[in-house]
Amino acid sequence: MDTDGFEDRLQALRPRLHRYCARMTGSAVQGEDILQDTLVKALHARSQGAEVNNLEGWLFRIAHNTSLDFLRSNSRNTVVPLTDDIEADPIPEADIVAIVFQTFLRLPELQRCAVILKDVLGHSIEEIAGIADCSPAAAKSALQRGRVTLRLLAQEGEDTRLPLMSDTDRRKIAAYVDMFRSGDFDAIRAMLADDVKLELVNRLTWQGRDKIAPYFTRYAEVAKWRFALGAVEGRPAMLVFDGTGSMDIPAHFVLIEWSEGRIIEIRDFLFAPYVLEAMDWVRLS
Numbered sequence: 001m002d003t004d005g006f007e008d009r010l011q012a013l014r015p016r017l018h019r020y021c022a023r024m025t026g027s028a029v030q031g032e033d034i035l036q037d038t039l040v041k042a043l044h045a046r047s048q049g050a051e052v053n054n055l056e057g058w059l060f061r062i063a064h065n066t067s068l069d070f071l072r073s074n075s076r077n078t079v080v081p082l083t084d085d086i087e088a089d090p091i092p093e094a095d096i097v098a099i100v101f102q103t104f105l106r107l108p109e110l111q112r113c114a115v116i117l118k119d120v121l122g123h124s125i126e127e128i129a130g131i132a133d134c135s136p137a138a139a140k141s142a143l144q145r146g147r148v149t150l151r152l153l154a155q156e157g158e159d160t161r162l163p164l165m166s167d168t169d170r171r172k173i174a175a176y177v178d179m180f181r182s183g184d185f186d187a188i189r190a191m192l193a194d195d196v197k198l199e200l201v202n203r204l205t206w207q208g209r210d211k212i213a214p215y216f217t218r219y220a221e222v223a224k225w226r227f228a229l230g231a232v233e234g235r236p237a238m239l240v241f242d243g244t245g246s247m248d249i250p251a252h253f254v255l256i257e258w259s260e261g262r263i264i265e266i267r268d269f270l271f272a273p274y275v276l277e278a279m280d281w282v283r284l285s
Contacts, residue, residue: 029232111150
């Protein structure tokens with residue numbers, strides 16, 4: 001397996017890996033961060049001569065362990081007790097997509113892993129056991145318990161809400177969106193920190209005011225987008241809608257970070273549409 005072919009196969013599996021990482025970590029945005037770490041680890045292992053017979057299983061094992069490392073380092077422990085081990089029907093895809101990511105976080109880790117891999121991604125019990133490093137019996141038990149518990153939690157309704165956006169953050173992102181709408185990119189450039197970082201997620205990363213200049217030029221040249229103030233998982237965001245479609249669902253979104261009045265990071269998800277799946281977002285203007 002050549003290096004170019006290996007990287008192409010990684011990219012092809014990216015949306016499926018993101019579906020797993022997002023639900024394991026309770027966040028579509030953080031799920032993308034975990035996914036990137038997973039791919040970096042995979043590429044490094046491959047460069048060190050790792051033999052890969054089952055690429056998907058191998059990648060999901062890395063994604064699983066990377067997700068657990070993230071959760072444990074952030075002390076995101078679950079508090080849901082184990083339920084009795086009983087038979088439970090699969091959760092239909094339409095139902096499971098509607099369950100907010102934060103609800104998955106309330107499942108113990110192995111149960112969460114089993115439900116996501118089986119009912120979201122279609123893995124077998126044997127594949128789940130290999131990814132989670134447990135016995136098939138333990139994987140099956142975790143799946144049954146997770147299904148029961150997840151159904152009960154979903155019936156409770158959302159017990160978490162998006163954090164309120166501060167007035168300061170709202171003013172900053174509103175001004176940024178207004179500048180995009182009017183095409184005042186010179187004003188935006190004046191707000192950039194010297195070492196500002198631009199990430200076109202799943203495509204490239206640039207750093208420095210001069211380096212990222214083409215980014216705004218491209219947006220100025222393309223008239224197909226409409227922009228709105230919004231929040232993504234409680235973070236201030238610019239929602240980007242297809243100019244020829246409705247304003248019901250954004251085509252992608254952009255996250256902005258400031259420090260001392262300057263923009264220090266721009267994360268544009270234009271090339272990562274899979275992140276939008278079941279993501280918590282709200283349009284504010």
